[in-house]
Amino acid sequence: MTTPFEPQASAFGPLPRQPVRPGRKLGPIAPAVPSSHRSWLEPVRERYLDSGITLGALGDRVHLAKSKLSELLRGVGLYPRWESIHRLAEVLQLPSWPLYRLWRQAALDAGKAPEWIERSTQKAARATVRTRPPLEHAALCQLVEADYRFYAQAFLGDQERDAAVQDTFATLWLRWDTALRSPDTSAFAWSVLRTHVMARTTHRDGRPELEAAVFDAVAVHTQNTDPEADTARMTRIVALFKAISKLPAPQLDVMVLLHLCGFSPEKASSLLGIPLATVRADERRAVRYLETVFPPDTEGPTS
Incomplete structure (x- = not known):
């Protein structure tokens, strides 16, 4: 996969390329912007910064004041209506369907009612038209x-x-x-x-909760007729998954892929995009930590 996606020609004409963009530099995304909002805002900013067009010229094309456009691209102020984002997509040559999907989810997360979303898209009907990805x-x-x-x-x-x-x-x-x-x-x-x-x-004390995995594991391993044995086994499983959730992100992902998903180290390496040796090293570090929680002579994570 070495051929980059060539965007289609913009309805507003080709974007000008400028080696140095004059004017004030666009500020960063506001720290309070939630992740769902960032999911579409970051690609829009990337495309704007790559385009070479000035903020003022972009504002003229999308019919937004420079100050309002700056706020939109920093994620401050009111959550933007789809019409404005759709015009940005056309000017910056971004595919509208994935942008709309992410914009809509972020709107719901921001507390916007479905009726507001519907009204916001009435003037941009092409938002729901699926185009082909690369x-x-x-x-x-x-x-x-x-x-x-x-x-x-x-x-x-x-x-x-x-x-x-x-x-x-x-x-x-x-x-x-x-x-x-x-x-x-x-x-x-x-x-x-x-x-x-x-x-x-769901996060608790800064760690992700493996609630779905715990439920599946408990369903599989607590099928005895002895209630006391089932309760003890469930307690160990819950404690194990709580310990796994405290691992650093690379080790957590490796343990999930290898021991919850059942993937081979080679497959985990391919999915993560890291060397096989790194997968094995992360697994060793994770197991060493987990053995401090579940010593080898008890029924623990490596049994």
């Missing part, structure tokens, strides 16, 4: 979808799992040229998946 993007999604769903299942229920994976593919579509420029497309894609999964995962 072939390389479609191939990657087809290759990893089942595995991504399996990973997300450890943290989320079915509906949230599916939404996280589809949001991942939408974000990748928007950022596909960036993904291809990255050192490893698989690693880039995995980072996007992890961001969406963790954004939807």
Whole structure:
């Protein structure tokens, strides 16, 4: 996958390319902007910064005052209506379907009613028209979808799992040229998946809760007729998953893929976009930590 996505010609004409953008530099995204809002805002900002067009010229094309456009691109002020985002998509040559999907989810997260969303899209009917993603993007999604769903299942229920994976593919579509420029497309894609999964995962004391995985494990391992044995086994399982959730992110992902999803180290290496030796090293470090919680002479994580 080495051929970058070539965007279609904008309805507003080709974007000017300028080696140095005059005027004040666009400020960063506001710290309070939630992850669902960032999921579409960051690709829009990336495309704007790559375009070379000035903020003033972009504002003229999308019919927004420079100050309002700056607020929109920093995520401050009122949540933007779809009409403005759709005009940005046309000018910046971004595919509207994945952008709309992410914008709509962020609108719901921001407390916008479905009626507001519907009114906001009335003047941009093309928002719901599906266009074809780059072939390389479609191939990657087809290759990893089942595995991504399996990973997300450890943290989320079915509906949230599916939404996280589809949001991942939408974000990748928007950022596909960036993904291809990255050192490893698989690693880039995995980072996007992890961001969406963790954004939807319940956290406690700064750690993700493996509630979905705990439920599945308890259902499998507590089928004895002895209530006391079932209770003891359930207690150990809950404690184990709580310990796993405290691992650093790379080790957590490796343990989930190897020991909850049942993938081989080679497959985990391919999904994560990291060397096989790194997968094995992360597993060793994780097991050493878990053995301090569950000593080898007890029924623990490595039994």
